[in-house]
Amino acid sequence: MLLIDCPYCGERPEPEFAYGGQAHVARPARPAEASDEAWADYLYFRRNTRGLHAERWRHIRGCGRFFNALRDTRTDHFLGTYKIGAPPPPLADT
């Protein structure tokens, strides 16, 4: 059971959260102009990273806010969480 640091509420146990998939997948600004390939890439292709992974979480049983997190998928340890729209925290050491 992970301990997740909601940027709004602080550390809370995993059951309070819902996972939201890979972070920073931007919806194309003008979908109509996107090629089939670019659109399919946006819809279906995700990284499946082994290592540092930027991902979305939602504190669904708490404040309800979405936020981003940097997690090492090898160890399940978070390097930090940050608000939507904010840049990832600097990586002091990994």
Added chain:
Amino acid sequence: MNAPLRLTAGGRIDRTRRLEFSFDGRTYRGYAGDTLASALLAGGVHLMGRSFKYHRPRGPIAAGVEEPNALVTVRRDAGRCTPNLRATQVELYEGLRASSQNRWPSLRFDLGALNDLLAPFIPAGFYYKTFMWPRRAWAALYEPRIRAAAGLGHAPRAADPDRYATRFAHCDVLVVGAGPAGLAAAGAAAELGARVILCDEQSEAGGSLLAASPAGAERPGGFAADAWIEEQLRGLRVRPNVRLLTRTTAFGYFPHNAVALNERLTDHLADPPADLPRERQWQVRAREVVLACGAIERPLVFPGNDRPGIILADAARTWLHRYAVLPGTRAVLVTGCDAAYQTALDLARAGVDVACIADTRPEPQAAARALAEDIPVLNAARVRHTEGRLRVTAIALEGRSAGQAVRMLQPCDLVLMSGGYTPSLHLHSQARGNLRWSGALQCFLPAESRERVRSAGACRGVLTLDAALRDGREAGAAAARAALARDGVRPGPPPAAAPPAEEPAGAAVDAASPHGRGRAFVDWQNDVTSKDLALAVREGFRSIEHVKRYTTTGMATDQGKTSNLNALGIVARVLGSSPPEVGLTTFRMPYNPVSFGAFAGTARGELFDPVRVTPMHPWAEAQGAVFEDVGLWKRARYFPRAGEDLHAAVARECRAVRAGCGLFDASTLGKIEVVGRDAVNFLNRLYVNSFDSLEPGRCRYGVLLRDDGFIYDDGVIARLAADRFHVTTTTGGAPRVLALMEDYLQTEWPELKVWLTSTTEQWAVLAVQGPRAREVLQGLSDIPLGGEALPHMSVASGFIGGVPLRLFRVSFTGELGYELNVPADFGLSLWERLWERGRAYGMCAYGTESMHVLRAEKGYVIVGQDTDGTVTPDDAGLGWAIGKKKPDFLGRRSLSRAALRAPERRQLVGLLTLEPQRVLEEGAQVMAQDGASSPARPLGFVTSSYFSAVLGRSIALGLVSGGRARTGQTLYVPAPGGTLPVQVASPVFYDPSGARLHG
């Protein structure tokens, strides 16, 4: 029955409390403080089980959690019957009833032992090889028989009457294991002011010191072991910052220092108090963890090493010193290290005839100690075989004595084995800790971990008492300092402790003579021999994980506590490799079996899942409604009158709605209030529809797609004001629609000024449907109902009987219809008022089943029934809803992908059976041709199917490839008793012009 092997003095048993118990129906006596195993041994019973595969007679080889053989069932009553308990862990109580397992008709004479004679034909992986053909026989014949013959105990069939509790706890330092290192660690951490939880799986703290030899060197700090334990506990108990949990197993280590503990509160009591839960599961979040889990002695691998009476030397030590039981009368020690010499000497002193010590080492230093007590020692010893059926009677040895090669057959009823110690790495490994091979100790030791965890004492190879105490104190103090120093900053993993000073403890895995005969067991619980392991390697298995699965070594409840390292040693040798190169298999949680009840906790029966009911639920209940589960909701499915079945009730309800009027509880519909300056913009971006032109006071049927273009949800969306919408969703879709809205609002379009509020439970929704609906409602509220004032698809706010009302003119039946939304608290009273008034108009309460039929007669889709996540609006015949001028909405770009425009896509159509009375099965395939002699691709499937009483025939909806172009064609639907021809039709079966909607 007396206890011939019980010593008259010593041990930690309470001789003032005699207890009577039974095993396989016979009565025995023991003392408080005994385990089932120690009391049986005192009574001269060593045979306690039959092995898993070969049904070989087995006795306990260990005295604690690592015991693989002595699995028993303890029964209090029909519901309180626990199989597969280790007799070495079952605490004795007055009247305890235990029985052996996996034998028939009796433990001493077991017909399943025929498997033992067949052993040459059932080697490792035999069930993968032998029972391949015919395929059907696997499920019908082979598997049930193998399962019956190879087995553990049986779970009870009655419901478990006990209570189980769950507790969450936080602490600075969690110490797992209250042996010498754990007690020292907890003491040191507590002195520094840390909040400490100390847990131990046994009935009392003390660990290995509970079986300390009074004559030996185990004098912690110069005290006798008992006195030292008492002193430590006194020191911990007076501190308010320490919680000591005995009978509590730490069985799982989860990320971020979450450790699960299982506390057993009543299993040791003869008469458990009713107010106590049987078990309590602790979920502990610890800032720092100290593992002081100890080490487990390794058996030796030699032919015939599994006969009852052949045990670990450590077990003999425990039975002798802790329980004052002699495990035999004439003993031989087979060892590869010094540790067990003391036990042999103690046994001799207690009156056991120690015939000889067979040491696998060529020149053991410790031999002098034995020789001084007149115990002969055989050097470079090997075991040729053992004898005895239900108990060992002799051991055949070879070796060197006084420089001469010797062979002997030693009569004995007890053989002690000692192959060195294996640190318990289960929790460290579950914490994703790395391992380091120790050549000197011939075992793996804990290395660094990502978790905030430290190991101390024997579980990191610190095997002598003084060193373990020092190690524990240091680990406890370091953990406390790290935990208390934290101030919102998460530190990295703890620095690796200095490796233990290694002292050669020896470790002879293999004590088999090359001239030996008989099977040498590696894994007692799973009946895996050294030959099985060698066979697996010869057959091409290289990875230790594959060898494990093929041979089953280290699996099941045992998790390889005694077998892992020996198996690894043998595989490495056969591969010509080394243990660190081969590596260990994964340690799985739980460390020791945990009852299902402890996981379920209070989540059972009525508390298993929340139940949601509508405000009108009591009325429906009183009317005798039959309910169905829709998500967590209880919904009235139909309201049968006396003598009516489902079909009769539904036919009556449907006719009543179409002829007069019906009353329906639609409160479960999801409701989301969308408010704000940008609300209309937001809905435009989400739904396929355009809401710009929707005037306040009007409603629109909305369709919501995911960005992949497939239908996600639908519902009526009402504009209450320029900046305020009342959005409805499907009953099951409410949470996910709100989540999707929040997702886009928060992450894609945070600039939009919109607020979302779930109002599902704020409103009770009463649907009044039917040609006389307006008459029923006329004059009840301050809202005018005339066709002009409140046309189809409109909404008005007002009051009804002084209560706020949102009145929708909408229909999911195709009839003139209204939905009255009132605050939930007033739902029931309004319902009763409408019901009273409706009588004069032939009003009928109808349930979800009639609702389904009525909407299917009109071809209205139900998302999730007529759609399955691969259906586009056009597929469902909802293309008209799309706002054609909108540049974008969720899924729009996907709708122009080639695959989503293909003409052969499945489209929603009506299906009419040529025999009108036959009703298709929902989910049945739709075929182009009659008969299915050769494999044929179905064109689609039936999504909804009912008998329509109003139409006097069956109706069905289905998704059929190119369906709309097939209108009029005859297709075929397989059904029980033969294929049914169907005609493809419009999905609107009733009132195609829609005239009835307008009253």
